[in-house]
Amino acid sequence: MNQAIKDSGLEDICEKVKKQRRLSVEDGVRLYRSNNLLALGSMANTARERKNGNKAYYIYNQHINYSNICVNLCRFCAFGKDREDPAAYEMTIEEIVEKIRERMHEPISEVHIVGGLNPDLPYSYYLEMLKEIKKLRPSIHIQAFTVVEIAHLANIAEKSVETVLEELKEAGLGSIPGGGAEVFSSRIREKLCPKKLSPEGWLNTAKIAHKAGLRSNATILYGHIETYEERVEHLTALRAAHDETGGFLTFIPLAFHPRNTDLESLSPTTGFEDLKNIAVARLMLDNFDHIKAYWVMIGPKLAQIALSFGADDIDGTVIEEKITHMAGGETSQALTRKELRQFIREAGREPVERDTLYNTI
Ligand code: V47
Secondary structure (H helix, E strand, O other): OOHHHHHOOHHHHHHHHOEEEEEEOHHHHHHHHHHOOHHHHHHHHHHHHHHHHHEEEEEEEEEEEEEEOOOOOHHHHHHHEEOOOOOOOOOHHHOOOOOOHOOOOOOOOEEEEEOOOOOOOOOHHHHHHHHHHHHHOOOOEEEOOOOOHHHHHHHHHOOOOOHHHHHHHHHEEEEEEEOOOOOOOOHHHHHHOOOOOOHHHHHHHHHHHHHOOOOOEEEEEEEOOHHHHHHHHHHHHHHHHHHHOOOEEEEEEOOOOOOHHHHHHHHOOHHHHHHHHHHHHHHHOOOOOEEEOOOHHHHHHHHHHOOOOOOEEEEEOOOOOHHHHHOOOOOOOOOOOHHHHHHHHHHEEEEEEEEOOEEEO
């Protein structure tokens, strides 16, 4: 046991981590309350290296946000707009396909597609989008539509979530991104996103997707009004769901960016909080294979450090990210493969290019 852990008062938790015993809700809250970041990082690194050795994953991907028109208008979001807002937009299928066509010469393995809950686009738009992308680039993996969007599609199509997922899969959907989870707490939902799919709805839709053979990601949006207890509740709910289905690919803590949102008076997250969230997630989510440090939200420099605090993935080339940048994100819009590999190498890790399902490329 190193000195940081001895000084931290967390020796009992460290013993559990070493023996690979599951951490309790109380353990999780104690971890969040600790300011001994080196102790948290050291324990999380043990768990990280046990699962992924020295590997650090990245992906060659492209993001497309087909529309920002949204009926939910969550208070933490700067991306979603009312349909009457001058900044509202909606891409045609041809415009989406053009985005893929523009980059046919690049070795992109995944396209990541999300948008707001648009009240006007018909269900057929989503099926056609998938089919047309696959027609142009059959080998690309389409990771699209958060479970919140999937539930919205089931509503507009007046079909069950099961049927919608089958039809989306048939049209080319490969997996589901992790957004829309926010914090699984009715208090937070009521205050920040009263119209959003409930925590139970999010978890149930994800489980239905897993049972239909679609893998999905999971997220938490931290750094606004949530308590440590609520963060731990969120993590344990995900852990229980993953025990049931084994369907989650990775967990991504999303750092709240306040600019241009209703919560603009709040401060952005600090590097300390960002690393703590990565470390605690790695320790609590003992059944998740991967923890992603999303460089777009925490910056490439901190994402690099996060590779020693529990993270084994830094997402990818991304390109044209909108959700963070509309909320004041100051990171660049894209990183090259060379830059990603250099970041990882300089952190002492072995860069591994992966596909969406973590197969090595
Ligand atoms: O659901 C919204 C969050 C999410 C803000 O699955 C904000 O690999 C910070 O989920 N500040 C969408 N975050 C993005 C997302 C995601 C991103 C990258 C990779 C993956 C993946 C998923 O962004 C939303 C919401 O939780 N968000 N507004 C904001 N102001």
